[in-house]
Amino acid sequence: MLEIKNLNVSTDNTHILKGISLKVSAGEIHAIMGPNGSGKSSLAFSLAGKPGYNVTSGEIIFDKTNITSMEPEGRARAGIFLSFQHPVEVPGVRLDQFLRASFNAINKSREMDQLDPLQFDKKLKERLKVVDMDPALTKRFVNTGFSGGEKKRNEILQMAILQPQLAVLDEPDSGLDVDALKSVADAINKLRHSSNAIIIITHYQRILEYVVPDAVHILMDGRIVKSGNKDLAREVESQGYEQFANYLSNQSHLTEKESRQ
Amino acid sequence: MIQVEQTNIENYLSAFKIFEQAESSTSSNWMINLRRNAIAQFENSGFPTARRGNEEWKYTDVSPIAKGSFKILHNKSHNANQLPDTKYQQLEGSACHNLVFVDGFLDENLTNISSLPKEVLVCNLSDAVSIEPTFTQRHLAKYADFLHHPFTALNTAFMAQGAFIWVPPNISIDKPLQVLFISSSSNSNLITNPRILALTGENSKFTLIENHSAVNENSYLANVVSEIVLGTNSNVQYYRIQQESKKAFHISTTHVELGKGSRFFSMNLDLGGEIVRNNLNVVTEGEDSSCSVNGIYITTASQHIDNKVVINHNSSYTTSRELYKGILSGKSKAIFHGSIVVREGLRQIDALQIDKNLLLSDQAQANTKPAFWIYSDDVKCGHGAASGQIDRNAIFYLTSRGISESDARNLLVKGFVQEVIESIPNKFYKDKMDNMVNASLLDVLGI
Numbered sequence: 219m220l221e222i223k224n225l226n227v228s229t230d231n232t233h234i235l236k237g238i239s240l241k242v243s244a245g246e247i248h249a250i251m252g253p254n255g256s257g258k259s260s261l262a263f264s265l266a267g268k269p270g271y272n273v274t275s276g277e278i279i280f281d282k283t284n285i286t287s288m289e290p291e292g293r294a295r296a297g298i299f300l301s302f303q304h305p306v307e308v309p310g311v312r313l314d315q316f317l318r319a320s321f322n323a324i325n326k327s328r329e330m331d332q333l334d335p336l337q338f339d340k341k342l343k344e345r346l347k348v349v350d351m352d353p354a355l356t357k358r359f360v361n362t363g364f365s366g367g368e369k370k371r372n373e374i375l376q377m378a379i380l381q382p383q384l385a386v387l388d389e390p391d392s393g394l395d396v397d398a399l400k401s402v403a404d405a406i407n408k409l410r411h412s413s414n415a416i417i418i419i420t421h422y423q424r425i426l427e428y429v430v431p432d433a434v435h436i437l438m439d440g441r442i443v444k445s446g447n448k449d450l451a452r453e454v455e456s457q458g459y460e461q462f463a464n465y466l467s468n469q470s471h472l473t474e475k476e477s478r479q
Numbered sequence: 480m481i482q483v484e485q486t487n488i489e490n491y492l493s494a495f496k497i498f499e500q501a502e503s504s505t506s507s508n509w510m511i512n513l514r515r516n517a518i519a520q521f522e523n524s525g526f527p528t529a530r531r532g533n534e535e536w537k538y539t540d541v542s543p544i545a546k547g548s549f550k551i552l553h554n555k556s557h558n559a560n561q562l563p564d565t566k567y568q569q570l571e572g573s574a575c576h577n578l579v580f581v582d583g584f585l586d587e588n589l590t591n592i593s594s595l596p597k598e599v600l601v602c603n604l605s606d607a608v609s610i611e612p613t614f615t616q617r618h619l620a621k622y623a624d625f626l627h628h629p630f631t632a633l634n635t636a637f638m639a640q641g642a643f644i645w646v647p648p649n650i651s652i653d654k655p656l657q658v659l660f661i662s663s664s665s666n667s668n669l670i671t672n673p674r675i676l677a678l679t680g681e682n683s684k685f686t687l688i689e690n691h692s693a694v695n696e697n698s699y700l701a702n703v704v705s706e707i708v709l710g711t712n713s714n715v716q717y718y719r720i721q722q723e724s725k726k727a728f729h730i731s732t733t734h735v736e737l738g739k740g741s742r743f744f745s746m747n748l749d750l751g752g753e754i755v756r757n758n759l760n761v762v763t764e765g766e767d768s769s770c771s772v773n774g775i776y777i778t779t780a781s782q783h784i785d786n787k788v789v790i791n792h793n794s795s796y797t798t799s800r801e802l803y804k805g806i807l808s809g810k811s812k813a814i815f816h817g818s819i820v821v822r823e824g825l826r827q828i829d830a831l832q833i834d835k836n837l838l839l840s841d842q843a844q845a846n847t848k849p850a851f852w853i854y855s856d857d858v859k860c861g862h863g864a865a866s867g868q869i870d871r872n873a874i875f876y877l878t879s880r881g882i883s884e885s886d887a888r889n890l891l892v893k894g895f896v897q898e899v900i901e902s903i904p905n906k907f908y909k910d911k912m913d914n915m916v917n918a919s920l921l922d923v924l925g926i
Binding site for chain 1: 894
């Protein structure tokens with residue numbers, strides 16, 4: 219479903235992703251773990267097409283289409299969803315109206331039916347139950363004055379409504395207490411099925427106790443330094459990220475040599 | 480330059496003589512004296528054009544007004560049938576009680592106030608002077624200060640027709656009362672001096688819409704003064720809709736006195752005008768009174784819109800809230816002066832002032848000038864001001880959900896002022912304001 223080939227990305231003249239390659243198939247959950255500043259969010263933004271994240275080489279193939287230079291809205295319509303680590307507050311735009319605008323924009327691009335407010339309201343109510351979110355929040359402005367937990371849950375609500383083929387969840391666990399974490403994890407599990415794929419980006423292993431990944435990748439200094447199964451996440455938990463530093467020094471040595479040539 | 484100004488002042492003085500003659504048969508002595516005091520004041524001060532040491536008009540240069548030779552219309556000249564249909568539609572049919580002035584003169588055909596509660600007195604100001612002479616004399620021009628404000632002096636000198644509103648104690652008016660001032664003349668360069676005096680008794684409640692609009696895209700000067708006095712525990716909602724011609728000059732002063740326990744809500748919508756200055760002065764005369772004053776301005780091309788809001792906390796346990804927001808495009812300019820004054824020796828004053836501007840072009844300019852004079856200790860006072868362009872992160876957030884970039888921008892622009900619209904306590908006006916703002920954004924930005 220997704221194939222990232224030797225992706226190099228720069229932002230503000232800084233080389234932040236240094237040759238990432240990754241394959242994700244339908245039905246899989248991949249976890250990307252790494253310390254702060256390793257490029258986790260940059261990878262998420264690059265997948266969603268955030269302006270300012272310039273692909274200097276490599277490509278992103280989604281569903282057999284090269285989306286490397288596609289606009290964010292094009293990627294969303296193609297079926298990619300990014301759950302933001304820091305969801306943006308949009309004062310003045312009511313959540314239910316935003317959700318319907320989004321749902322209809324995507325449906326329109328696929329020549330599918332657009333829903334009127336009543337039809338959409340029905341769908342929204344049903345999805346709110348899946349993510350266990352307070353319906354009153356949908357009458358408020360998007361994320362404005364929401365607690366950290368409410369913002370995260372709102373991201374998962376959007377995933378539940380848009381039903382993307384590929385969901386990239388950027389730290390869906392940060393700032394959540396254990397009950398909120400379980401509940402968000404529970405919602406993610408309800409939304410996984412054999413035809414979609416999920417990439418969970420996280421610093422800590424704890425969410426992976428509830429949403430069990432098929433593969434775990436360690437990201438350091440813009441590179442995937444090690445891939446493995448779910449046990450790799452436990453290794454990070456017990457021994458930290460320093461153990462992977464040697465992979466990194468070897469690789470940066472190589473890259474430096476390459477770049478000199 | 481001084482030469483030119485003197486000549487123009489002379490024009491107003493000679494116009495005043497003709498005006499006074501024409502009004503002499505219907506004017507009482509106190510009214511004649513009041514006008515003479517006012518014209519003397521205006522003669523003395525002239526227009527506030529000084530560019531140095533003129534803090535009050537620092538950001539707004541009124542010399543185009545001072546240089547203009549505006550004419551006073553001494554007789555009613557319009558024909559209601561000439562007004563285009565769209566202007567009739569604004570009268571809202573049965574949704575409002577309507578008091579309509581065209582080019583400064585009451586239009587009896589368009590006016591419809593017959594279904595007002597019988598206790599309420601709504602009439603032409605010139606009639607109020609004879610119907611309720613003592614009452615009118617006691618209040619007219621007692622709130623809006625003409626000694627220090629040349630435009631108020633000019634209005635006071637030439638006031639004749641206007642709205643007089645008295646809502647007696649314990650009366651609540653169900654439908655809003657709309658006072659509509661229409662500029663219809665095909666002659667350019669008219670000056671009108673619209674005037675409103677509204678008084679409410681104890682425990683009364685009503686909604687006033689002050690609507691300024693134009694039939695033609697002419698240049699003219701509307702010089703407005705409104706005095707609104709709230710009795711004990713009364714409740715007034717005040718909607719001020721300024722949709723003058725894009726070439727018009729609009730100078731207004733609204734002075735509001737809050738009696739004990741009264742509540743005042745205002746919403747000022749500025750859409751038209753070339754040079755616009757609105758002075759809103761609110762005085763909390765009685766304890767436990769509160770006000771929420773709000774505004775939206777949507778400016779484009781070379782429009783210049785200046786809102787000056789002064790909240791005078793004169794009594795303890797009073798609250799004020801200010802929320803103004805502007806959407807600026809083209810080379811337009813907007814100014815917000817917000818002053819909060821808290822007299823000494825007061826308790827539990829709560830004041831908050833917010834002004835925010837969304838700049839949609841590099842040449843648009845917003846100035847926010849907050850000022851606080853706090854002479855008591857028991858005061859909670861906050862303010863916030865911000866001017867900026869559309870948030871790139873918000874655009875990305877919306878587009879990452881499949882919404883096109885242009886739709887995302889439009890949502891954010893509308894959302895920017897939605898916060899102000901949401902503060903409107905009544906659904907009918909909320910929808911009405913929403914529609915007007917949307918129509919204006921469509922007109923100005925094509926969204």
